[in-house]
Amino acid sequence: METVEHAYKWITTVASWLPLPLSYPSTLIGRLMPNHVYELYPPAELEKRKQELKRRFPFPNSFFMDVRCHGCLLVTTPVYSHTQTVVDCANCFMVLCKPTGARARVTEGCSFRRKTDD
Incomplete structure (x- = not known):
């Protein structure tokens, strides 16, 4: 004081x-x-x-995710959130994710969830 x-x-x-x-x-x-x-x-x-390395506890902005195709309902795993290539469904060859400048854009109709450490 x-x-x-x-x-x-x-x-x-x-x-x-x-x-x-x-x-x-x-x-x-x-x-x-x-x-x-x-x-x-x-x-x-x-x-x-804050930028990922300047946080109090540094952790990345990217993650792996499970993406479900809206055509055949097949779950494609793992897909990187900042992927730089087009991700296709292994069963019906439909485009699941398209790369952008930073994060990959998930195609409309496809659902995704964050992959856990389990």
Whole structure:
């Protein structure tokens, strides 16, 4: 608690030296002393938006999935979520996934689910 009070006193004295008026010196405390609880346990929405290696616990955005063909109901497994080739059904040769710039686009009518570690 003393460090926060000390920082506030320091900021108010520094603010008095600056040529621009600072009506809210307490806003500088947030910049100089970040909330450590917020850094230890960031919200899930912010963690998802971060790049995969800069998260608190790095994990990839890609995954393997089971894709079910809507023509013959055959389950094709595993299909990589960021595949760069066209994935066809082994039974009826219908296109299941098409590559895009990032994630593969599952064809309309086909269903998919994330593959688990089981």
